[in-house]
Amino acid sequence: MEETSNFVRIRRGLTLPLLLLVAWEASSRFGLVDIRFLPPIEDVILTAKQEIIDNGLVGQLGSSLLRNIAGFLIGAVLGIGFGTLLAVVNIADRLIMPTFNGIKQISLLAWIPLISVWFGFAEQAKIVFVALAAFIPIALNTHDGIKDAPRELVEVGRALCFNSWQRISRIYLPVALPSIATGIHLGLIYSWLATVGAEYFLAVGPGIGGLVIAGRERFDMALVMVGVIILGIVGFAFNRLAGAAERRLLRWRE
């Protein structure tokens, strides 16, 4: 059954998207819906082409990605450092962790107004916001991963008279690696969400989020669709990338 099903599964998987495309094309061609709400497929493709060639879509995507990666890297480094510090230093953990757990309950987007007051509307504010989005899950997962380190390993470290740096680099971080990888995966997803959010709410600059907002303001559905599809593709790519990185990082454990 398994051998025949592969072809069948692909056929089944393609059925619904093809039907949707046909329905889309037919309804815009025969005027079943207002083309302002559902522009014909070729309009969307033409808009995409025009944006790429005339309006520097690639550059816009590039500046979104750059912003995303810069923020993510800052957030990841700080998050791993912060998580490790709290997990290793007991007193810091007991003093600071409850506050951190409280603060993380504030949903991410609610930070935007405050960040815009403190850091303005420019690039700096956006990167701070993206970094915050990556920082929270990475710090939490690093912390939990180290806290869950098996006692025997910690005791081995003590028996070998490791100093604190050796304990962190030889025992805690390797043990926590799967958990850190999960944190990085989540951090990548959240930071992309935050990049889009930052581009929506903080002043319009180059970027895919700005493109989508501009499309909405001009009531240009085709442009909005192009933007949304790109958002989806980038999100998908990040997700895949993080999954692959996670597997590669953890391969030594098998």
Place this chain on the structure above:
Amino acid sequence: MILLTERLTERPGMAIDIEFEGQARRRNWSQHPAIRWVRRGEAFLFPVGLIALWWIASARGWLPEQILPAPAYVVATGRDMISTGELFYHAGVSLRRVVFGFAIGASLGMVLGIAIGLSRRFEDYVKPVFLAFAQIPTLGWIPLLMLLVGIEETLKIIIIAKSALVPVTLNTFSGIRSVPAKYLEVGRALRFSRWQTLRLIILPSAVPSIFTGIRYGLTHAWTSLVGVELLASSEGLGYLLVWGRQMFWLDTVIIAMVVIGIIGFAMDRGLEASEVLIRRWKRQAED
């Protein structure tokens, strides 16, 4: 405690008993109310320190009012907003939106997840499209839906429902797929009908996973509520944030953030508590 010692003294072998007793007493000591209070108090040292720093900073005028208002001022504004009922009004609007949207999204998600989980054929047809749509971040849908349905209540409900739908569907699906095969065999041996298998075997064993989905769904719903209210709303906590920001009333902004945090925390804790109950119930059922 009494139960434990009773059971131990029933057993023969004094040495073990004494050791157990000693351990129990030691653990008991660390759970002494005074120690527990100190432990709990520790958690407040850091925030109290931060607030003290904040208070000093604003009293000495290290930072301008517009960047960081004095804590007393924020508290006064908060009291004001509570006594005029403004805060409860906006929080109520937000909560109503989340409850409606989440109820719709979670129930649709469960139905979809069950359908995809039960039928391989349905999975093959629907899951790829579903996953493709799920890749687009909720924020991405907002401008598109604004053009389609306007900026009224419908937009908010659809966005919140969508953000709850995705995790609920995926977790329901994986819960149903990971029902142990031996349970299904028992059902087959007992000649259960399809409906009985679903009701008595598959759903109960998928409950913890469905619940995880619900928890994620509610968290996502709350986040996207804030997003959609920031972009398009004339009431609600997100609106309070935007409005306070525009007026440069940072006190209002901070209060809205705190309320958003508290409600998010309360919802998450409530679900966590019921999740623990459900897991315990499941373990009992399995024993």
